[in-house]
Amino acid sequence: MPVSPANLTGHFFVTGDPLIYGADASILLASAAVVFVLTYYKKWRWLWREWLTTVDHKKIGVMYLMAALLMLFRGGVDAILMRTQLMLPNMKFLAAEHYNQIFTTHGTIMILFMAMPLIFAMFNIAVPLQIGARDVAFPYLNAISFWLFFFGAMLLNLSFVIGGSPDAGWTSYPPLAGLGFDRGPGENFYLLALQVSGIGSMATGINFIVTILKMRAPGMTLTKMPLFTWSVLASSILIIYAFPALTAALALLLIDRVAGAHFFTMTQGGNAMMYVNLFWIWGHPEVYIVVLPAFGIFSEVFSTFSGKRIFGYTSMWLSLMTISVLSYFVWVHHFFTMGAGPDVNSFFAVASMAVAIPTGVKVFNWLFTMYRGRIRFTVPMLWALAFIPNFAIGGATGVMLAAAPADYQYHNSYFLIAHFHQVLIGGVVYGMLAGMYYWWPKMFGFKLNERLGRWGFWLFNIGFYVCFMPLYPLGLMGMTRRMYVYPAGLHWALLNLISTIGAYVMGIAFILIVIDVLYSIVRGERDVTGDPWNGRTLEWSLPSPAPHYNFARIPAVASRDAWWAMKEQRADDLNSGRQPEPLQPIHMPKNSGRPFILGVFFFVGGFGAVFGWYLLAALGFVGVLFALLSRALEYDTDYYISVEEIERTETALGRS
Amino acid sequence: MPRTKSLRRYSGLLFAGALLVSGCGRGIWVMDPAGPVGRIEKQLIDLSIILVLIVVIPVIALFAYIVYRYRDRPGSKAPYSPHWSDNTALEVIWWSIPIIIVSILGTATVKDTYALTHPPERSARPLTVEVTSLDWKWLFEYPGQHIATVNYCTIPANRPIQFILTSNAPMNSFWVPQLGGQEYTMPGMAMRLWLQADRTGVFYGHGANFTGRGFAHMQFDVVAKRQADFDRWVQAVRRSAPPLTLMGYHSLARQSIVPKLSYSSYPLGEFRKNLAKEGGMYSKHDMSIVHTYE
Known part of the structure; x- marks a missing residue:
């Protein structure tokens, strides 16, 4: 090789x-x-000082968001190409090899390089502000996480023009992905890119668990946390238990490929099903890793725009935690048809259906959060509202898929494709777009244009149904996934054509959302209050954008919806003439270029390993070790912001 | 009234969807089964559709009602209770609803999961067909008849068929939607799938797990004939088709796309040898499946 x-x-x-x-x-x-x-x-100096070396969670969040939107574009173009090829029977637009590469990169990018950074963007943007912290627990590690994700994504995308993309599907099952059937470097790109970014994801999971458990403002007990923070906690716990399984699966497959080992080849006593098991032991929790934060965002958005407390708070966090535990006992439902036997299939079928219980409870609680509220149809709320019917249908088809004998008829068919796109788009993408429109003013100090946003929303939502509803019947008509052509005469053509039209509508909607961002950068409504939505949680108590130390004084929290309570109490405070606490110097981490350089070395090492250029690979990994070691010997890593400077900043922001 | 209109629109949509999937459209094979296995699976699908609609329809209706009634507008007379956020009775109701539904569907699922591991009808003597997925074609061997076919499989109607599945290529999945659900074909493993056709006819089959460049062309037909016609077909193949030699098998196993083929004989024991060579020697269970009919 x-x-x-x-x-x-x-x-x-x-x-x-x-x-x-x-x-x-x-x-x-x-x-x-x-x-x-x-x-x-x-602007080179500005780029380096303000962005590439930053350890500020807010800026890292913004970089995650931008990278995720870029990857959404790349994965979306893949989707458009595929739908174009499937528009009519026997299309000649793409050859089999290209179609195979495109659906492989589409899946890989959408899950690992779009959904993951998008949720990490929301983690970074909102969590420290919501819990009254000045940064995450390990800001330097946070920057490393981002740059490992970024260079992992670059490595995978590079395969498109150099070496050839992976083409064994995003699940990359051996033996198809093994040396016997796939000699090219594309598969190595997949393995190494996922490995590099996986280290970053793991570190993010650890970082946010520690942040949430150790850095909450005084008075904010666990059961006073905002539900988004709860969802991040649940998701982070899932990350640290699930990702090691992926790391192991990918590492063993890599060893099979580069060193001729036999972990997953039957001939020497290995077993390909071991890979399938390991992959989905990560893969199923992964679905909840990305969808739980979306649930968290919906909880914030429903509550804010109904002007009402969240309904059934205890049920809400309990159901989050229940889902995260259940999600470890369902992985076999991805391969009921691999002959595990009736005992195993029965257990995993019932466990999978059981996930519907806490999820159903959440839906009812969201509905009753709006009940007797005052619903404002802002763009974030539109995305959240559209999620409910969408997820009701997607969840229902999920329960149908969980019935193992019925799954023998759905497995790998377009019915399955329709289902998981409905929960991943209707759940994760709608959730993250709701979050983006919701927290945008907090990130940048201006709102996104509501009118363009509504157009983008409606087109996307309509396009979604046009694109994915036809896929359910197509699956029951026998169409299986990953076919680059299909014959005429099976009644498949019309439904495929409709679906392709829907995909184009979604593409136009994405462009409108980008136009909304660009337009609003120039003409967007400035947010001078810091609380443009009449919010309920602590991030809205800060100016928009928040100063880099976030809170001049760490707030004392007495109840849930802390900022709402403070607003209700503020009138009393003003009358009593109570003086605020005196300011203290603030301890902050220093910026560092090392996380970026570490990412570059990982990229170089990964690239060398892809092609079997071991000298280059060794060089990269020596660089990694050097970067780690030099950090270990660094002592000048933090500084204090003086009281005078805090006062100056706060006055400039109109707060004293 | 706009409210009832939106309710009607949503339930109409769902009803249309339910109609569509319950078999009114043409070519919806899963909902138009031609054998007992497919029928059991369709009954479970029907049950699951009804059960999920019990939740989905009220949820969407309630959603439409709440969004309409509590929208923020000047002079709204709808009640507003910003602090109302707990009601144990209500929460007990919606913890119970999904629990009940999952219990019903779970019970049916477990029952069918066990039922489908046996031949669908025990009265008739089963026929065994060995299926090997190759790149990119399907090889069918009839150990009782000593004939073989490629990309099509003739079976007698009204008789249980025991398909023994393996692969001499990346794993695929053997799926004939109108007869019943699929099962993977995996190198070094022998897996059993019971199917049966209740009527004569030609049924579409396709690989359901991606195996590379030629995957989209891995279509095959399952042709169900009356027993007498099946016997005549076997005789005709024996008389007129060429034999499949060992060399012929090896060239068939190479990556290619071929049309439908018939063989008057095939290298006996190659299925078992292939199984063992691909790692089946480590699995007593898989080899024992082959023992049961050989």
Whole structure:
């Protein structure tokens, strides 16, 4: 498998396809444009000091958000290409090889390089502000997490133009993904990119568990936490238990591939099903890792825009925790049809259905949060509202899929495709877009335009149903996933055509959302109050955007919906003429370029390993060790912000 | 009234969807089973649709009602209780509803899961067919008849068929939607799938697990004939089709797409050898399945 540099043109650069040349050209042009703009406006220093070296959770959150939107674009283009190929029977738009690469990267990117950074964006943007903290527990580690994600994503995306993309499906089952059937470097890109970004995800999980357990403002007991913070806690616990299984599966497959081991090849006593088990022991909790934070966001949004406390708070956090435990006992439902036997299938079928119990409870509680409220149809609320019917249907088909004997008829069919897109888009994407529109003013100090936002929302929501509802009957008509062509004469053509139209509508909706962002950067309504939505939780007590130390004084929390309570009490405080506590110097972490450099070294090492260029791989990993060691020997890592400076900043922000 | 209108729209939508999936459309094979296995699965699907609709319809109706009634508008007369956030009785109700539904569906699921491990009808003598998924074609071997076919499989109607599944390529999944659900074909493993056709006809089959470039072309037909016609077909294949030699098998196993083929004989024991070679030697269970009919 190692590729000699002399043989570069044959194996290294992907050649022979107009789409790839188009990508080559656009990558070069975009890079040149970025370099030009940064140089022309003399922004290199600014980029390095303000962004690449930052350890501020708010800026890291913004970078996650931007990267995730870029990846949403890439994964979305993949989806449009696939739907175009499937528009009519026997289409000749994409060849089998390209279709296979595209659905593989679509799945991989959407789950690992779109959904994950999008939830991490929301973790970073909201959690420290919601719990009254000045940063996460380990800000430096937080920056490392981001850069490992970022360079992992770069590594995977590079495969499109260099070496060839992975093409064994995002699940990458051996033996198809093993050396016997897949010799190319594409599969190695997959394994190494996921491994690098997986380390980052793991660290983020640890970081947020510690942050939430140790850094809450005084008075904020666990049962006074906002529900989004609860959902992040549940999701982070899932991360630290689930990701090691993925790490192990990928590492063993990599060893199979580069060292000729036999963990997953039957011939020497290995077993491919072991990979399938390990993959889904991570893979199923992963679904809840990304959807629980969305549930958290919906709880915040429903409560805020109904002007009402969340209904059944105790049930809400209990159901989050119940789901996170149940999610470990359902993984076999991804392969009921691999012949595990009736005992195993029965257990996992019933366990999978049981997930519907706490989830159903949440839906009722959201409905009754709105009951006797005053519902304001802002854009974040529209996304949250649209989630309810969407998730009701997606959850219902999920229960249907859990009935193991029935699953023998759904497995790997378009019925399944419709189901998981409905819960992942209707749940995660709707949730994260609700969160983006909700916290945007907090991040940037201006609101996104509501009118454009409503257009984007309606087009996306309608496009979603047009695109995915036809896929349910298609599955029952026998259409299986990952077919690059299908024959005419099976009554599949019309439903596929409708679905493709829906996909284009969703594409237009995405463009409108991007236009909304660009328009609002120029003309967006400024948020001068810091509380544009009449919010309930602590992040809305701060100016927008929050100063880099967040809270000049750490607030004392007496109840749930802490900021709401403070607003109700404020009138009394003003009358009593009570003086605020005197300011104290604030202890903050220093910026560091090392996380970025660490990411570069991981990238170099990963790239070398992909092609079997072991010298380069070794160089990269020596660099990693060097970066870790030099951090261990660094002592000047923090500083204090003086009281005078805090006073100056607070006055400039209109707060004293 | 707009409220009832939106309610009607949603329930109408759901009803149309339910109609569509319960078999009124053409070519919805899963909902139009041609054998007892598919029928048991369809009954479970029907039950699950009814059970989930018991929750989904009221939830969507309630949703539409609440959103309409409590929308924020000047002069709204709807009650507003910003602090109302707990009601034990209500919460007990909606913890119970899904628990009851899951219990009913879970019971039915467990019952059917065990039922489908046996031949669907014990009266008739089963026929065994060995299925091997290759890149990118399906090989069917008839150990009782000593003939073989590629990309099509003729079976007698009204008789249980015992498919023994394996793969000499990446794992695939053997699926004939109108006869019943699928099962994986995996190298080094022999897995049993019972199916039966209640009527004669040609039934669409396709691989359901991705195996690379030619995967989309892994279509096959299952042809159900009356027993007498089946016997005549076996005789005809024996008489007129060429034999499948060991060399022929090895060239068939290479990556290619081929049309429907018939063979008057095949290398006996190759199925078992392939199974053992691919790792079946580590699995007594899989080899013992082959013992039961050999």
